Amino acid sequence: MxxxxxxxxxxxxxxxxxxxxxxxxxxxxxxxxxxxxxxxxxxxxxxxxxxxxxxxxxxxxxxxxxxxxxxxxxxxxxxxxxxxxxxxxxxxxxxxxxxxxxxxxxxxxxxxxxxxxxxxxxxxxxxxxxxxxxxxxxxxxxxxxxxxxxxxxxxxxxxxxxxxxxxxxxxxxxxxTEMPPGLTAQTGMDALTHSVEGFTSSWKNDISDGLCIKAIQLVFQYLPRAYKNGQDMEAREKMANAACIAGMGFINSMCAMAHAAGHSLGAVFHTPHGRAVGLFLPYTIEFIGDVREELWAEIAYSIKLEVPKGKKAGPILAEAIRGLARSIKEPLSIKETGIPADSFNNSIEKLVDNAFADFQLVTTARVPSTEETQKFLRYAYEGKSIDF
Ligand SMILES: [Fe+2]
CATH class of the missing domain: 3.40.50.1970 (Rossmann fold)
Incomplete structure (x- = not known):
C-alpha cells in the first residue's frame, strides 16, 4: 500500500x-x-x-x-x-x-x-x-x-x-517577484533537482512521474527567463508552479544522492540548499549512470535534447544541466562555491558521515559505498565528471 x-x-x-x-x-x-x-x-x-x-x-x-x-x-x-x-x-x-x-x-x-x-x-x-x-x-x-x-x-x-x-x-x-537573480537561480535549481531525482529514485512511481517530468520541462523553459527578468510574470508564475509540482512529485517518491550530499555540504559550509543540491545533480546523474539510462533518455526527450544514435543520454543530460546552471551563474563545482581546499579536505569524513545519515542516499537508484561517496565528493570539489 x-x-x-x-x-x-x-x-x-x-x-x-x-x-x-x-x-x-x-x-x-x-x-x-x-x-x-x-x-x-x-x-x-x-x-x-x-x-x-x-x-x-x-x-x-x-x-x-x-x-x-x-x-x-x-x-x-x-x-x-x-x-x-x-x-x-x-x-x-x-x-x-x-x-x-x-x-x-x-x-x-x-x-x-x-x-x-x-x-x-x-x-x-x-x-x-x-x-x-x-x-x-x-x-x-x-x-x-x-x-x-x-x-x-x-x-x-x-x-x-x-x-x-x-x-x-x-x-x-x-x-x-522580489527574489533577486541569485536566489531565483539557486531555488530554481532546487526545483530541478527535486524533479530529476524524484523521477529516477528507487521509489519512483506512476503517480509522481508525470509531475516530475512536467516540472523539469517548466524549469528548463522558464528559469533562465525568471533569472533575467524578475518582473516577467509569466516566467515567475511558471516557476512557482514548477516548484510546487516538483514538491508534490518528489515527496511521494523521494530524492537521491544530490540531496544527501547537498544537505551534508550545507550543514558544514552553509552553502544555500538549492545551490548545493543543484551543483551535485550532474555528478549524481553520472554516478547513477546506466542504472537509469532509459529514464535519462525520457527526460532528454521531454526537453528536446538531442541524443545522437549510439550515445548515452545520461552524460548529455548532465551537460545540459551544467549549461543551464552556467547560464544563471550557478557554480558547477564545490571549489567554485568558494570553499578552500584545506577546509574541504579537513571536513571530508564529516561530509561522508552526514551524507550517510541522510535517508535519501538509500533511495538513490545506485547506492554508493563509503569509498564511492568520498570519491564522488572529491570529484565534485574539482569539477571532474564522474567516471567510476
Ligand atoms: Fe531540495
Missing part, C-alpha cells in the same frame, strides 16, 4: 485571496524579518481580516532553521492559541512552521522525533497549516518533509511524516 499525499493547492495570480475565504478564529503567521520588510505580511493580514481572523506574527525564522527557533516559535504559538497557522516565506520558514505545528498541536511530541512512520498526531484537531512560498524551488508548501539544523552537531535533520503535510498551499507568483 502506497500513499500519494498533497495539500489543497491554490495557484495563479491573486491566489492569496483564498485566505479571505477561510474559517477560523485566530491566525499565527510564521515568517522572517525580510518578508515583513517586503510588505508581504501585511497582504496576508489584510486577507485574513476579510475573513474576520486576527493574527499574531512570529518573524524570527533564520535560514537553515535551528531546533531552538522551533522551540521558541512553538512556545509563542502556545501562548497565542491559534486555530490557523500561516507560514509565509522560503523553505526554511515553511519547514520551521511545520515543526512548530507538531510541537503546538501534537500530543506532546518533539519535532525532531517525527519520522515517516509517525501517525495519529491529529494536528488538524487544533490548527490547520497554510503554506505560502516566497521563493520558487523548495516546494515545501506541498511536502511533509522538514529540514532542521542541529547547530551543535553541524548536521541537518530530515524529519516529518505524511501528517506534517500542510493543509493548503497558496502558490501566488506575486510573492516571488
Amino acid at each position: 502506497w500513499f500519494f499525499i498533497t495539500p489543497e493547492v491554490v495557484y495563479g495570480q491573486d491566489a492569496v485571496s483564498r485566505l479571505g475565504q477561510l474559517k477560523g478564529k485566530s491566525a499565527f503567521i510564521v515568517t522572517d524579518a525580510n518578508v515583513v520588510k517586503l510588505g508581504f505580511v501585511d497582504k496576508v493580514k489584510e486577507q485574513l481580516s476579510k475573513a474576520g481572523i486576527g493574527s499574531t506574527v512570529f518573524d524570527e525564522v533564520e535560514p537553515d532553521p535551528s531546533l531552538e527557533t522551533v522551540k521558541k516559535g512553538s512556545s509563542e504559538m502556545t501562548k497565542s492559541g491559534p486555530d490557523l497557522i500561516v507560514a509565509l516565506g522560503g523553505g526554511s520558514v515553511l519547514d520551521a512552521a511545520k515543526a512548530m505545528w507538531v510541537e503546538y498541536a501534537g500530543p506532546g511530541m518533539k519535532a525532531e522525533e517525527i519520522n515517516p512512520f509517525t501517525t495519529g498526531m491529529g494536528l488538524q484537531n487544533k490548527a490547520r497549516l497554510v503554506c505560502i512560498p516566497t521563493t520558487s524551488g523548495t516546494g515545501a508548501e506541498a511536502t511533509w518533509g522538514i529540514v532542521l539544523t542541529d547547530q551543535a552537531e553541524q548536521r541537518k535533520m530530515s524529519v516529518g511524516s505524511r501528517e506534517t503535510m500542510p493543509d493548503i498551499a497558496i502558490v501566488d507568483p506575486q510573492f516571488a
